[in-house]
Amino acid sequence: MRVLIIGSGGREHALAWKLAQSPHAEAIFAAPGSDGMARVAVCLPDVAVLDVAAQIAAVRQQRIDLVVIGPEDPLAHGVSDKLRAAGIAVFGPSAAAARLESSKGFARAFMARHGIPQPRFEVCGDAESAQRAIRARGGKCVVKADGLAAGKGVAVCAREAEAFAALSEMMDARRFGAAGARVVVEDVLAGEEASYLVVTDGERIVPLAPAQDFKRALDGDRGENTGGMGAYAPAPLVSEAIEKRVLEEIVHPTLRGMRADGMPFSGVLYVGLMIDASGAPSVVEFNCRFGDPETQVLVAQMDGDLLPMLDGAARGELDASLPARGEGAAMCVVLASGGYPREFEKGKAIRGLSAAEQIPGVVVFHAGTKKADGEFVTNGGRVLGVTARGANFAEARERAYAAADRIAYEGRQFRRDIGARALAR
Numbered sequence: 001m002r003v004l005i006i007g008s009g010g011r012e013h014a015l016a017w018k019l020a021q022s023p024h025a026e027a028i029f030a031a032p033g034s035d036g037m038a039r040v041a042v043c044l045p046d047v048a049v050l051d052v053a054a055q056i057a058a059v060r061q062q063r064i065d066l067v068v069i070g071p072e073d074p075l076a077h078g079v080s081d082k083l084r085a086a087g088i089a090v091f092g093p094s095a096a097a098a099r100l101e102s103s104k105g106f107a108r109a110f111m112a113r114h115g116i117p118q119p120r121f122e123v124c125g126d127a128e129s130a131q132r133a134i135r136a137r138g139g140k141c142v143v144k145a146d147g148l149a150a151g152k153g154v155a156v157c158a159r160e161a162e163a164f165a166a167l168s169e170m171m172d173a174r175r176f177g178a179a180g181a182r183v184v185v186e187d188v189l190a191g192e193e194a195s196y197l198v199v200t201d202g203e204r205i206v207p208l209a210p211a212q213d214f215k216r217a218l219d220g221d222r223g224e225n226t227g228g229m230g231a232y233a234p235a236p237l238v239s240e241a242i243e244k245r246v247l248e249e250i251v252h253p254t255l256r257g258m259r260a261d262g263m264p265f266s267g268v269l270y271v272g273l274m275i276d277a278s279g280a281p282s283v284v285e286f287n288c289r290f291g292d293p294e295t296q297v298l299v300a301q302m303d304g305d306l307l308p309m310l311d312g313a314a315r316g317e318l319d320a321s322l323p324a325r326g327e328g329a330a331m332c333v334v335l336a337s338g339g340y341p342r343e344f345e346k347g348k349a350i351r352g353l354s355a356a357e358q359i360p361g362v363v364v365f366h367a368g369t370k371k372a373d374g375e376f377v378t379n380g381g382r383v384l385g386v387t388a389r390g391a392n393f394a395e396a397r398e399r400a401y402a403a404a405d406r407i408a409y410e411g412r413q414f415r416r417d418i419g420a421r422a423l424a425r
């Protein structure tokens, strides 16, 4: 099969790396792709993620059998609908179904309609009602921009002043543009978070290994929310009993609800979970695509073939018995630019990439890099996803950090405590 991946980040690099290993893969293309992805995919730098006409032309010219959409933005903009209307097999939900991620208010109302466990919430279209919702919670609340904000539009607040400041950044200063025109104010959930992803054709599912990601910029879960600073899988937090509850109380009701509401969801349903002390799961958020950097660890830890899974889901004939989990564990440490998630500089020379990959089980996925004069330089907030697989979690972690330490560039910033709690379990 000939596969075209839409996107250019660490997640898309990881997908390309895994799909390229499939015995069914004849060629992997990426639009636009990146210099870092060029090792595993033919990149089409002139084909942008929202440029459907160029994508359709590339599909015809390169005789593509399957398009896999990586990021949320093209899904929210209906790229999958337009490609499907052109007769192309696409992995990724319709724009209508992608509202589970692209509108936090839509997702909360959907969950309320279908009895899916979630925190108490209020959807607020103006600052006054949002302030009332914040005050009603004594300032202890989560304030979320309704629209897409690259994982950064969520503020978990302990005090009124903090929540008002977050609200003002979203609604007045429009830090996230139109995404902040509406906000959702929610109760703060207690417990521990996990990422639970299932590949689905709308009805059948293949659950991937439960994972945990680290959204805050600094060690000890301090600092601002980011797109994700690291991840590991499988997450021991999600026991078999908890997984059964997640499937029965969240995943299946969500897929049933989406079908009943006339917008069946196919692609990857990413459930951001909170598991409380009693083991009860509830939904922090839904995403409508693979997680980043969860994908890096899920594909690194997967022994089975990802291609028939994505192809089956795209064609509405997913084989639910496909193996999605492998032996051992994997961990990813994200190396970011100094200052991320706020302002940062680009163009810093990166050294040590080959040395890092000499460590067994290590693969370095490129998120924000480009080549300048034949050498890789930094070109984004999240720069690299240093990913390692090991026979067990301790080995994966040791390898990932040993590899991260071999990579150097000015301003390099990463968390030293990824997976520390799992190690202690």
Ligand code: GLY
Pocket (backbone or CB within 6 Å): 151, 213, 227, 228, 287, 290, 291, 292, 293, 294
């Ligand atoms: N790792 C969080 C996300 O992909 O949204």
